[in-house]
Amino acid sequence: MATLLTRGAYALPGTSLNFKTGTWRSEKPQHKHWAAPCHSACPAGEDAQAWLAKVQEHKPREAWEALTRVNPMPAVTGRVCPHPCESACNRGQYDESITIHGVERWLGDQAIANRWTYPEAPKGAGGRIAVVGAGPAGLSAAYHLRRRGFEVTLFDAMPEAGGLLRSAIPLTRLPRDVLDAEIARIMGLGIDFQPRHALGRDLRLDDLRSSYRAVFLGIGAGKSREWSVDGAVPGDYADGLHLLKEWIAVGGIPMPKAVAIHGGGNTAVDLARVWKRAGVAEVHVITASALPGPGADPSDVLNVVPRELKEAIEEGIVFHEHRTIQRLLMRGSKVVGLEMVRLRKLPDGKGRMARVAFEGTETVLHVDMVVPAIGEVVEPTGIESLMHGANYFRADAFGRLKDAEGVLVGGDSRGDRGTVSAAIGDGRKAAEAIDAMLSGRDAVEERRDVVTFDKLNLHYFERSRRVALSELPVEKRTDVDEIEGGYSPAEASREADRCLSCGNCLACDNCWTLCPDSAVLKMKEIASDGSHYRFDYDYCKGCGVCAVECPCGFIEMVADD
């Protein structure tokens, strides 16, 4: 464009646009969509930042759709997940982390109440896949395969789908109407569900492999570990998971005067609380791990949903951390007490961690029942050829087994998982791997760098406390009523508004307002990077003000030559 001059040789206004100050630049700003810490911490692979943003926009339905592209059961995970997302949340370093599980649960409940449905799954053109086990891993695999256009036959040994969610999680944590609703919605995608089909009894692995294009095994860990203390086993031996399942199924449970549960997982804590409510005066949990608290090493802490632990302590369960059972005091086959000893996991000098019991710290606990809840292993019947005598499957990140093409595994049967969310993530990754395998491409799992707290500009956020969730007081807790309450729409919205939008555009206008060179353009349409702004590199001088003043760390300066 030539410089416009009037007849009097006066420059017309606006002509400085002819001068491209962008040539001065040595660095340029660019948008970088980082992974928020909540996203990278989620075993299911949810991008909480993305769906919280939709809640902030007052579009709960779109939020739920974004969420369920990854996790089909938010009403369940919002209740039972130990939410590592909240532990990772950057806001926790500012004031208090976002109550992600509360908003997730609210979205899940909204979907159930308003009968929101998944987008219609494409007609099965990809062939038929067998999914064995209708727990969280199998349901997730079936769901994701169906949404990718595969036909799915889903087998389970039990009469109803749900796996451990149905058989082992107390109603106080997960009301069954919620579970039923989310399972029904998954089945509504057109999944052929075959209950009462157990692997090794009604199904043969070879038949599955020859009749289906791929097989996903989400069979869980159903076999109790052997347990004894120096060879001694009580006469009334029963393992914790079995007792919990029986109590949930039929409502009966033995009633000792005092009981000790050996283990440090959700089963131990759930069972302890059931017993306490049933009227057992003394309930002890003996665990080799530590209770969470200041100074506790996160890798050494009990693997329990934090609020469940808090509630259990409120209810009067006694926890013995860093202890193990060294000896059972028996009268005949009857337990009359046990001897505990302090121990720690310490490096053994060969680079591994070993448990070291400390002599001289023995104490006696008088209980008349001892129950182990130390985890389970895979029941190998029917899949001996895949197990090679191990307790769990050894598979890659997508669940693929090295020596059995077309057979994928996920969930608790892997042994390195242990949460519902991880199982749901396994199901999703296996669906991607199966899809990739059958269409002859490489499986991909999106990975982005994680944005750290120091990249945010906190000046632009007011401090605020998290919106509290209601909770039944100890004296009102029963065996059937859910203990933690949900958010009201206003509360969910207020909590979602606290999200700092780590690593993603907040559309706050800061860059647009504060650019001294008008080199940030606001666009009506959303740019491909997810923001509403575009850099006009014709004029950007590369000062970096936008990068410093972006509240979310969404802008970074890179060399520009």
Added chain:
Amino acid sequence: MNKIEPAAPEAPPQELSPRDRQPRWRGLEAGHRACQGCGEALAARLVLEAAGPDVVVTNATGCLEVFTTPWPQSAWRVPWLHSLFENSAAIASGVEAAMKAKGQRTKVIAMGGDGGTFDIGFQALSGMLERMHNVLYVCYDNEAYMNTGIQRSGSTPHAAMTTTSPPGKERMGKRHMKKDLLSIIAAHHVPYAASTSVSFPADLRRKVRRALDIEGPTFLLVHSPCPLGWGHDASRSIEIGRLAVECGLFPVVELERGELGGVMPIREPRPVTEYLKLQNRFRHLFADDHRAREEREHLQALADHNIDKYHLRGDGADPLDTAGIDTVRRGGPLR
């Protein structure tokens, strides 16, 4: 073969470029020659954004004048006049009188830097205020003569290094205090004289609109960091301006008819050293020298004095205090 060529389609209506479709009034356009991270360039754009198109701008000599109008180009999209260093207020007075004679309500904004306002254009400004012209005078305060190479002005803060107030054996930077211009303006009994900072755009915009709504002379002092003259990283301009306000060295206040009106309360006053240490012009204050320590304490005392004098210490958290006013939410600033 005789083939009939189809008629050329009519030229489609010219698409507006994204720049032309920005949802704000563009009074000062890109392509100006301000340095990277220039606070003044941003401040001037924000003033015009708030003022809207129906204005005439007069401009004293200075950075703003130079970087916006390298002949034959101009970054201004409003009528703009420049004559000399000392007479921005005088020209504005004349333009205002002419507008009045024509019965036109176009608002007149006089602009100048701190050199053209505190020192060189001061008598013209005083006359404009005394004659009660309906003009908004905006002073972009970057605290020295930056255009000519960083010489001290009446606005340069105490102890700052400039090329004419170098630190050395005799002095630790500028010997004198920053002139309290706002009080002098207020002593003219004008309806509205206020200070604001480019680091608080919401406050700046509000004050421009407020001033333009008032009939009579109004004055706005806009603190505008200068990466070159202050010696700080260009990307830190906004942050440094914010720190100046948060430590109390640059009080953000409104004086109405000489009386203290509103102030922007400081949520948590910051120590002045946080502000000083980011800038080379105060680098000598961090030398291992008892005089450096003394001058740091002096500046802290000046900041504390401002906080007391203008009652800047907030009474608990306030949505419009230094920490609350910039709060953002998805989709734009909170207010």
